[in-house]
Amino acid sequence: MLYVVIGGSAGSFPVVTGLLASLDKNFPFPMFLCLHRLKNVRTGFVEALRLKSVLPVSEPYDREPVLRGHVYLAPANYHMYVTKSETISLSTEEVVNHSRPSIDITFSSAARSFGSKCVGILLSGANKDGALGMKAIKEAGGTAIVQSPDECQVRTMTTAAIKAADVDYILTGAQIISYLQKLKE
Amino acid sequence: MFEEEDVKILIRALKDCGGYDFSDYSLKSFLRRVEKVLYDNKMDIYTLTNAIKIDSNFLEQVVKDITVNTTEIFRDPSVWQIIKYRVLPKLHAQKEINIWHAGCSIGMEVYSMEILLYEAGLLDKARIYATDINSDVLKTAEEGVFSYRSASEYLDNYRKALCVNPYNMDEKIIVPIEKYLDFNIPKDTLKVKPFLLSKAVFKKHNLVSGTNPFNVKYDMILCRNVLIYFNQTLQNKLFMDFWKYLNDDGVLVLGIHESILGPMSSKYDKKGLIYQKKLF
Numbered sequence: 316m317l318y319v320v321i322g323g324s325a326g327s328f329p330v331v332t333g334l335l336a337s338l339d340k341n342f343p344f345p346m347f348l349c350l351h352r353l354k355n356v357r358t359g360f361v362e363a364l365r366l367k368s369v370l371p372v373s374e375p376y377d378r379e380p381v382l383r384g385h386v387y388l389a390p391a392n393y394h395m396y397v398t399k400s401e402t403i404s405l406s407t408e409e410v411v412n413h414s415r416p417s418i419d420i421t422f423s424s425a426a427r428s429f430g431s432k433c434v435g436i437l438l439s440g441a442n443k444d445g446a447l448g449m450k451a452i453k454e455a456g457g458t459a460i461v462q463s464p465d466e467c468q469v470r471t472m473t474t475a476a477i478k479a480a481d482v483d484y485i486l487t488g489a490q491i492i493s494y495l496q497k498l499k500e
Numbered sequence: 501m502f503e504e505e506d507v508k509i510l511i512r513a514l515k516d517c518g519g520y521d522f523s524d525y526s527l528k529s530f531l532r533r534v535e536k537v538l539y540d541n542k543m544d545i546y547t548l549t550n551a552i553k554i555d556s557n558f559l560e561q562v563v564k565d566i567t568v569n570t571t572e573i574f575r576d577p578s579v580w581q582i583i584k585y586r587v588l589p590k591l592h593a594q595k596e597i598n599i600w601h602a603g604c605s606i607g608m609e610v611y612s613m614e615i616l617l618y619e620a621g622l623l624d625k626a627r628i629y630a631t632d633i634n635s636d637v638l639k640t641a642e643e644g645v646f647s648y649r650s651a652s653e654y655l656d657n658y659r660k661a662l663c664v665n666p667y668n669m670d671e672k673i674i675v676p677i678e679k680y681l682d683f684n685i686p687k688d689t690l691k692v693k694p695f696l697l698s699k700a701v702f703k704k705h706n707l708v709s710g711t712n713p714f715n716v717k718y719d720m721i722l723c724r725n726v727l728i729y730f731n732q733t734l735q736n737k738l739f740m741d742f743w744k745y746l747n748d749d750g751v752l753v754l755g756i757h758e759s760i761l762g763p764m765s766s767k768y769d770k771k772g773l774i775y776q777k778k779l780f
């Protein structure tokens with residue numbers, strides 16, 4: 316079993332939709348998306364992803380059990396945690412790195428709960444959220460993948476992660492897709 | 501950093517010395533709050549536990565710091581639209597309307613409700629009750645003065661909740677925000693208009709007690725983004741309590757990312773974002 320967690324901010328939306336459009340509809344693992352949104356864009360995000368995605372996408376409710384082949388999007392204004400018992404919990408605690416949802420929070424909870432079974436992917440973005448999360452995934456024995464900063468619309472986030480953590484792969488969007496397509500049990 | 505055993509000792513001290521029972525809070529989120537309190541006070545868990553035993557003011561402060569008070573005016577406008585178009589119309593025939601905001605934080609949810617009721621011509625016969633465990637937020641709620649800066653980012657909620665009819669998108673509704681709220685941007689304040697103040701009764705109350713804080717039955721109970729901090733046992737107990745305290749036609753409103761799981765789910769009918777009490 317693997318658990319894929321993806322974080323992104325400014326400039327990550329096209330990469331995420333491209334990825335969701337290209338996966339096999341029998342993708343065998345759950346996927347958790349933690350994407351920053353503009354403050355005033357609260358609704359319509361999950362619908363926009365759904366339009367492109369071959370996998371079912373939803374914003375989970377608190378304590379929702381995790382299913383394989385399902386994509387969970389952190390709801391606007393909630394931090395999203397994943398737990399060992401394969402449920403999702405939400406909270407409205409303080410913003411972290413000016414963000415709620417915060418990528419560090421989702422990534423760290425995935426690292427704590429799933430350790431080496433965790434695949435973390437960090438995409439384009441304009442702040443440093445996700446760097447500590449990447450480090451946590453790496454230290455828990457998981458796989459840390461960062462989108463190549465040269466390809467990112469905004470490189471701050473990926474550069475910070477590469478500095479903070481000894482990441483496994485630095486890949487283009489297309490390479491990230493083929494990496495995910497090859498993931499097997 | 502600290503062991504689960506240490507946390508249990510802290511929870512016991514909070515209960516023995518202050519009467520606050522956190523043993524059925526979700527452990528994960530309780531731990532995160534404790535970590536934050538330790539960090540902010542530059543203490544370790546043993547010092548904290550001892551300090552709350554000897555200083556009851558400090559204990560009260562710790563309890564407040566453990567709570568998460570994030571809130572918004574017309575948070576999740578889609579819920580308010582449903583209340584406006586699907587819940588309030590049924591209450592017109594009643595002589596009085598009782599509403600309980602359980603875990604009301606600084607009252608933005610309470611004033612949002614008052615505005616909807618006023619728009620519907622129902623405010624006069626409504627009795628609005630609001631409770632929270634944290635007396636600081638209740639004080640702010642009673643005053644009805646908020647920071648403009650922290651509220652401004654979601655003022656669009658107001659327009660969506662009041663001026664959009666999801667059942668008839670062509671309908672043009674105009675409700676200027678100045679009708680209900682006074683802005684002072686240089687002073688960074690957002691004030692609720694006086695005629696909305698002193699309508700609601702605010703009272704300190706701990707949901708863990710299971711008691712009904714007011715001696716009435718409610719047509720609507722809102723308990724939004726509170727139960728996410730509780731474990732399943734306590735959640736279920738509260739779904740039972742709320743069921744008892746609701747009128748036969750009463751509805752329960754949770755946060756939009758919350759749901760009734762477990763044995764009590766058969767006692768409510770989920771109608772979109774609203775839970776209707778079921779009698780059988």
Ligand SMILES: C[S@@+](CC[C@H](N)C(=O)[O-])C[C@H]1O[C@@H](n2cnc3c(N)ncnc32)[C@H](O)[C@@H]1O
Nearest residue numbers: 567569570571603605632633634706707724725
């Ligand atoms: C995140 S706020 C939600 C505010 C509002 N209902 C909303 O959804 O915007 C949660 C509130 O629940 C309160 N709370 C936490 N535990 C409580 C308890 N045991 N009894 C009563 N209120 C509690 C907190 O103090 C806090 O103000």
